[in-house]
Amino acid sequence: MKGYFGKFLKIDLTGGQAEDLLIHEDDRKMFIGGSTLAASIIYNYVKPKMDPLAPENPIVFATGPFVGSNIPMVSRAAICGVSPATGIWGEATTGGKFPLRLKATGYDGILITGRAEKPVYVYVKDGHAQIRDAAHLWGTGDFYETQEKIKAEVDDRASAACIGAGGEKQIHFASIMNDEGRAAGRCGMGALMGSKNLKAVVVSGNEKTEVADREGLKALVTEARDSIGSNAYTNAYRLYGTNFYMDLAMRLGDVPAKYFTRSVFPASKVHGPAFRSRYRMSGSACSGCPIGCGRVVLDFTERIPRVDGPEYETVAAFGPLCMNFDIDTVVMANHLCNAYGIDTISAGVSIAFAMYLYEKGTLTREQAGMEIRWGDGATLLKLIDLMIKQEGIGALLSKGVREMAKQLGADPEAAAHVKGLEIPMHDPRAYQGAALAYAVGPRGACHLKGAFYSLDAPGTEVGLDVGISFTDKNNPDQKGAFAAKVLSFCEIYNSLTLCQFSPLRVSLIAKILSAITGENFAAMDLLSFGERSLNLKRAINNILGVTRKDDTLPGIVRTPLSEGATAGIAPALEMMLKEFYAVCDWDWDTGKPTKKKLLELGLSRAARDLYK
Numbered sequence: 175m176k177g178y179f180g181k182f183l184k185i186d187l188t189g190g191q192a193e194d195l196l197i198h199e200d201d202r203k204m205f206i207g208g209s210t211l212a213a214s215i216i217y218n219y220v221k222p223k224m225d226p227l228a229p230e231n232p233i234v235f236a237t238g239p240f241v242g243s244n245i246p247m248v249s250r251a252a253i254c255g256v257s258p259a260t261g262i263w264g265e266a267t268t269g270g271k272f273p274l275r276l277k278a279t280g281y282d283g284i285l286i287t288g289r290a291e292k293p294v295y296v297y298v299k300d301g302h303a304q305i306r307d308a309a310h311l312w313g314t315g316d317f318y319e320t321q322e323k324i325k326a327e328v329d330d331r332a333s334a335a336c337i338g339a340g341g342e343k344q345i346h347f348a349s350i351m352n353d354e355g356r357a358a359g360r361c362g363m364g365a366l367m368g369s370k371n372l373k374a375v376v377v378s379g380n381e382k383t384e385v386a387d388r389e390g391l392k393a394l395v396t397e398a399r400d401s402i403g404s405n406a407y408t409n410a411y412r413l414y415g416t417n418f419y420m421d422l423a424m425r426l427g428d429v430p431a432k433y434f435t436r437s438v439f440p441a442s443k444v445h446g447p448a449f450r451s452r453y454r455m456s457g458s459a460c461s462g463c464p465i466g467c468g469r470v471v472l473d474f475t476e477r478i479p480r481v482d483g484p485e486y487e488t489v490a491a492f493g494p495l496c497m498n499f500d501i502d503t504v505v506m507a508n509h510l511c512n513a514y515g516i517d518t519i520s521a522g523v524s525i526a527f528a529m530y531l532y533e534k535g536t537l538t539r540e541q542a543g544m545e546i547r548w549g550d551g552a553t554l555l556k557l558i559d560l561m562i563k564q565e566g567i568g569a570l571l572s573k574g575v576r577e578m579a580k581q582l583g584a585d586p587e588a589a590a591h592v593k594g595l596e597i598p599m600h601d602p603r604a605y606q607g608a609a610l611a612y613a614v615g616p617r618g619a620c621h622l623k624g625a626f627y628s629l630d631a632p633g634t635e636v637g638l639d640v641g642i643s644f645t646d647k648n649n650p651d652q653k654g655a656f657a658a659k660v661l662s663f664c665e666i667y668n669s670l671t672l673c674q675f676s677p678l679r680v681s682l683i684a685k686i687l688s689a690i691t692g693e694n695f696a697a698m699d700l701l702s703f704g705e706r707s708l709n710l711k712r713a714i715n716n717i718l719g720v721t722r723k724d725d726t727l728p729g730i731v732r733t734p735l736s737e738g739a740t741a742g743i744a745p746a747l748e749m750m751l752k753e754f755y756a757v758c759d760w761d762w763d764t765g766k767p768t769k770k771k772l773l774e775l776g777l778s779r780a781a782r783d784l785y786k
């Protein structure tokens with residue numbers, strides 16, 4: 175198969191060694207790339223009850239055959255391992271220039287195991303790897319300073335995926351940052367790097383893979399560009415970034431407000447135009463992307479002249495979720511999270527939970543060391559600062575809502591998470607299918623693994639023919655069956671390293687994959703591939719202890735609201751779960767894929783391991 179170098183770089187930080195790890199052609203065909211290829215590698219290391227912060231837990235940076243192909247919106251990299259935030263399968267993706275430069279090293283990805291004795295960074299260029307001292311970078315400065323210092327040391331055309339204070343202190347939801355504020359935000363992958371004393375992975379080079387059908391690919395590049403150019407959302411992304419969605423989302427009841435207890439709020443104070451009228455703004459784009467959804471706030475303050483972002487999830491998390499409508503504090507909160515490397519979604523949900531518990535009296539002024547009131551932007555910033563410094567109440571908030579509820583004696587049903595991952599900024603009462611996707615998704619409450627807000631919205635056309643169509647997002651009937659297909663479909667994004675906002679139809683994606691690799695893929699092959707990916711990650715989760723009982727949603731998001739578009743609606747979770755399990759062929763008692771299903775998907779090792 176073309177489009178690959180056929181090897182990963184394997185680095186053992188304990189022994190300080192680097193070697194090539196060959197990726198067999200059969201594995202490329204089965205697992206293609208990105209998070210799925212990473213899962214097939216990580217599978218070899220996963221043990222029941224393993225400590226995510228132990229040296230044995232590897233971290234994998236993976237690209238796929240699309241990266242470097244000139245097809246727009248495909249240059250992303252997946253960063254995977256057992257998640258320090260949840261203890262189960264963890265994956266996050268990032269864009270910017272890092273993915274393209276990672277592939278240009280001459281490797282399809284990097285596998286890092288062990289723990290360095292002292293802080294180090296890994297530098298890979300044109301097939302050569304060095305493990306370099308990072309003592310001078312540890313504990314000082316923010317991500318932006320670290321990135322500049324590393325570039326000055328190695329190569330201005332390098333990209334560095336770095337951790338900040340969040341990763342160094344192994345904060346539950348530490349992120350990995352690269353280029354212009356691009357974040358691999360979720361699942362605490364920054365803490366995994368921190369546990370390895372690994373400050374940064376720095377990549378550059380000029381290596382290129384072969385393409386099977388270069389002329390055919392050229393025509394497909396044009397077709398992909400035309401498809402993106404004519405997509406209804408393209409201009410909205412260009413103008414406002416992902417925050418163009420704020421008004422529509424509120425009208426659909428999709429934006430959680432006041433810690434998931436409300437859905438109506440003054441959207442015009444935090445929507446895209448509000449940012450454009452308050453700030454001088456520009457955009458930023460990942461390599462080769464004709465959209466450029468990244469936002470940049472210019473001239474923010476004298477000390478901070480440029481802030482990357484914020485995007486929709488961040489605005490919603492630090493805005494309506496906390497009832498904070500002061501956008502200066504939203505921008506500042508985003509900057510602090512970027513600079514010091516923590517996930518804006520989990521940070522926002524933890525702060526909103528603190529506001530909720532404070533109002534209820536479960537978290538007292540004495541425990542918090544301060545008043546924590548709804549909508550208080552100054553307190554919000556103070557809490558982020560305390561999280562980053564691991565001081566006072568910030569140390570508890572940085573452990574996430576599951577641990578906060580435990581330590582404060584709060585009702586666990588009020589903790590807005592699934593399997594330890596904080597619920598993102600799409601309210602599961604807005605789309606029945608989204609509620610199910612949160613409950614069963616491989617990394618916990620993940621808005622990208624179901625994407626119902628884009629797939630089950632009226633008028634959406636992704637070319638996914640699963641024999642089921644819907645006109646009512648609130649009707650749970652057949653949503654279990656639909657979700658089974660949608661989850662498999664969504665798996666191809668992080669595996670083929672497609673941008674989540676890519677409007678390319680699945681038939682076009684299959685043609686592109688065929689032109690690059692020289693193998694014939696049809697749309698339904700991609701769906702089967704997605705199903706294999708979903709089941710492989712499920713098998714990893716089963717080994718790590720996940721059962722059907724973990725496939726649930728907390729009470730806080732199952733309680734109907736009394737206002738807005740979702741008034742009176744509760745997700746019909748049990749009904750949808752049963753249908754989902756039946757269609758997926760997962761065992762209702764154990765929560766495992768059946769042996770028959772694993773064998774059918776070619777996952778014979780998982781079949782052996784789960785059915786010893």
Ligand code: SF4
Nearest residue numbers: 459460463466467673
């Ligand atoms: S739409 Fe945004 S995230 Fe996607 S590739 Fe373009 S710039 Fe990157």
